[in-house]
Amino acid sequence: xxxxxxxTDRVRFGASALEIAPLALGGNVFGWTADRDASFxxxxxxxxxxxxxxxTADGYSHWVPGHTGGxxxxxxxxWIAARGNREDVVVATKVSTKPDRxxxxxxxxxxxxxxxxxxxxxxxxxxxxxxxxxxSVPLADTAGAFSELVDAGKIAEIGISNYSPERIDxxxxxxxxxxxxxxxxxxxxxxxxxxGFEGPLRERAERHGLAVFPYxxxxxxxxxxxxxxxxxAAVEGASPRAAAAVGYLExxxxxxxxxxxxxxxxxxxxxxxxxxxxLRRQPTIAAPIASARTIEQLPALLASLxxxxxxxxxxxxxxxxRTA
Numbered sequence: 491x492x493x494x495x496x497x498t499d500r501v502r503f504g505a506s507a508l509e510i511a512p513l514a515l516g517g518n519v520f521g522w523t524a525d526r527d528a529s530f531x532x533x534x535x536x537x538x539x540x541x542x543x544x545x546t547a548d549g550y551s552h553w554v555p556g557h558t559g560g561x562x563x564x565x566x567x568x569w570i571a572a573r574g575n576r577e578d579v580v581v582a583t584k585v586s587t588k589p590d591r592x593x594x595x596x597x598x599x600x601x602x603x604x605x606x607x608x609x610x611x612x613x614x615x616x617x618x619x620x621x622x623x624x625x626s627v628p629l630a631d632t633a634g635a636f637s638e639l640v641d642a643g644k645i646a647e648i649g650i651s652n653y654s655p656e657r658i659d660x661x662x663x664x665x666x667x668x669x670x671x672x673x674x675x676x677x678x679x680x681x682x683x684x685x686g687f688e689g690p691l692r693e694r695a696e697r698h699g700l701a702v703f704p705y706x707x708x709x710x711x712x713x714x715x716x717x718x719x720x721x722x723a724a725v726e727g728a729s730p731r732a733a734a735a736v737g738y739l740e741x742x743x744x745x746x747x748x749x750x751x752x753x754x755x756x757x758x759x760x761x762x763x764x765x766x767x768x769l770r771r772q773p774t775i776a777a778p779i780a781s782a783r784t785i786e787q788l789p790a791l792l793a794s795l796x797x798x799x800x801x802x803x804x805x806x807x808x809x810x811x812r813t814a
Contacts, residue, residue, distance in 0.1 A: 506701075571611050763793035
């Protein structure tokens, strides 16, 4: 695999001191579609290829029969301990979806962060997200609990995920009024086929200085060119997300794939690399998030770090995706 470490520029996001390569490795597959050994191999290859930012959540992967959540964090923690590389990686995790740690009450946040720290085997989480809004809890309580974690040295920075524009404004109104630590990151659903972010949410990111880390950057694999027909989703070994991914064909996804194919051929890179490079070039984006369940999937993701799309290529992708 090409070593991009020397050529990959680090970016510092928001007001934080955290420096990352502009690609985040999604940890949702660890302990789910990638077992411990496969996860270790992916993590090794990602860092060898220049990546250093890993994104997970305490709820991953509670949806798997027999799982309770925390499986992904535990694998990442075992890998960090085995490699002794804590200072070389930036780790983000989230709270609110683990079934026995659901919601964003201060008591739950305090208990959940300690459990995440233990599973990850770290003294401090670099970026800690409120995974989903919990309107049953006053925002002053939630924001206050997150701010306390910064003061306690348990987290370095605060992030918000899956919040509405109005609730983002409310969070900042609270922290400004109370003198609390401000969030520095936003994690929304955003890719070439899901462009709802490009409106009030992006305006809030700009207004509040939030670095944006979009999830489902490859639209569940569709924007990697993996699923071009219903038959592709039915082959043995296909991802559990394949059936949902091929649904994009009914939404004009074939036109987006055609544009991606042309640019990928011209750039001599995989389709996934072009999809992620487009995302990285959008306003407010610090790094797209993409996951890999095998090391064979990783080179295409890492290749995005060296793709420099032309103005014409960006315009072609924009046009194709707006008609999708």
